[in-house]
Amino acid sequence: MMGVAEWFSGGIVRGSLDACPERKVDWLELFFDLFFVVIISQLAHGFADNPTWGGFREFVFLFASTWWVWIAGTYFNERFKFPGTANTIFTFLQMLPVAGMAIFVHHGMGDNFVPFEVCFLTSRVLLTLMWLRGGLNNQHVAPLTNRIVLWFIPALTLYLIAIFISPPARYIIWVAGLLADALTPVFAHTGIKIALPKFGSGWLAERYGLFVLIVMGETLVGVVRGASEAHTVGFTTFIAAILGLAMSFGVFRIYFDFIGRRNPRKPLWWMLTWSNLHFVLVMSVVVTGVGLLRVVQLQDYWLADDHIRALLAGSAAVTLIVIALLETTMQPGEGPALHPVRSPLFKVVAGMIAAAICAWGTGITPLPLLVLLLALNYVHLLYHPGWENAEAKE
Template identity: 40%
Template structure:
């Protein structure tokens, strides 16, 4: 009997070609925990700086955090091994993420140099991992070489940014992130000849990250209530409505998106993945806005807070609708191929309208009205699911 290797050579995973279902492992769940801290820091910072510059800054900081997670996730998708080397490399990837969390709160101020170097360190590790994969599996070498070039240029821009003053420093970050995001697009024609991505594991991985940011929404609400000196009925109602928004977004995403596989093809996995970025930022922004509202002692709702919450709900619903268009449809799929995504997009437009027309709204009224477009999706989902016959006795079709 062959023994397990403690330091295995990475090889391209072929689970999808062999119809093997892959599940998320305990190590990946532990890896995700460090991102909980970063997301919490970014959400808290946004809640304290709700303005157009604050939102732009949040986007500039969230993208590198998300891209770091994507890098580790997709490397494991391609080359995961169950040995000591995998555990060591995962831990090494966690260290720069922890540093990102340390520097995140004032990453556009005094700690911007630390944030840039932390991101660069994370990129250096993932570049080494991709090159290692290409070295041991020649089929992947053309992809790993392109990754090394594109990601390497981004890394140099982040390192170089520490020698420049703001705002030039942040412009260099933006260019570096753009190169990071575009680089995988240049490899799609090569990756089309490689083993396919797992349609069982990747949806689970992205779903777990959605859970992370939804969890931060709940944390933000609880933190906002806890910061109140005098708890009142109005505070409790606002907090409950904030939790309801998070719960509603969970309901809609996991009923309509997470349970289904993305379409096969050259571009669909990438589009499906990238659409999650604005969705995740929207969910975090909802939590930050609600946290600000709950913690505030003002009776009126500032315009910037109103726009943040309404706009974030709108973005989340519209992106969920677009995500539906990237998913495969089985013969027994109960949702309508056009109506279902259109309901999400229409709901998002309604949320935008509430942000536009909600001048003078109290926080309770705005949050209550924003539940309406979410509730419509929940009702539609429940209706089509419970009209569906049971797959087998005792098994519910609605998860």
């Protein structure tokens, strides 16, 4: 039976200094991710109901808060593991405030700001205490964990102050807290020499890939919800739904063919860049789902709609350009043989074309818009096998 000391210990550091341990994402981590899926679904539906610049700002603000809770918990769980049932208990404790965030995320910058941010702050305080406990139980990493805790405190203070301040100042203070949190890994690791165990081999790619896959489900939800809520379901509705599903599938293939199987470069700056690019990518995928929902709901597919063009073409541009940038952060020698310049450049050009459509394609109606964006996506799937075949011939 587990003793009291083991229950309240800070866990042990995962891995070794000499090798990258093989560790797969476990079922508990995947269950934890489902709470974030609920939040993201709520955010997508809220943005779909208010596809304006104000709605977009609210979406980005709440999404950034949600992303930071997920990524902070993810990295902690990779650094430390708890014995036996303690792992389940502490993960469940992390789930409780996240569940609260899911409840209050609707109107999270309005009437529900205070309860949403209290849940967010509770999650951050809990994780900060867990970092402190991790250092107490593992003295060889205590200098680093203590610095992480110290750098978390200014952000936590800003979050607490924001709760008692009236808008719009509260939002500015909250964003300052998010920036302070995001910079914590940089400042905490600067000027300190501690040999930390390596992350599990393939763990980062798998962990982020699974989360991206779960979020991509929102694009499918957008198509299905749009078709089910359409005023009349006719032939053009089915065509729009098929094109929407094809677009979702194209984004899925591009990510997992070019990015999903590869790890980032080892230095900290590359890893942070890789992680932050995923933040933008996941957000753009959610916006794609919002655009697909609205386009399938339309009654007249031959009437230009500026909101739909901005959502679909804008998110396609961001997705393609971010995937191109992600390619430059990949560990050399992993995945398919792709040209280090031509492959990302090809995606940047396609992304710029999508951006031009977003900015100046005012006369393009929804169905032709979907066809154009599909072409910009699927051209990479034709390009990609050619490089793999070239590698095989060599």
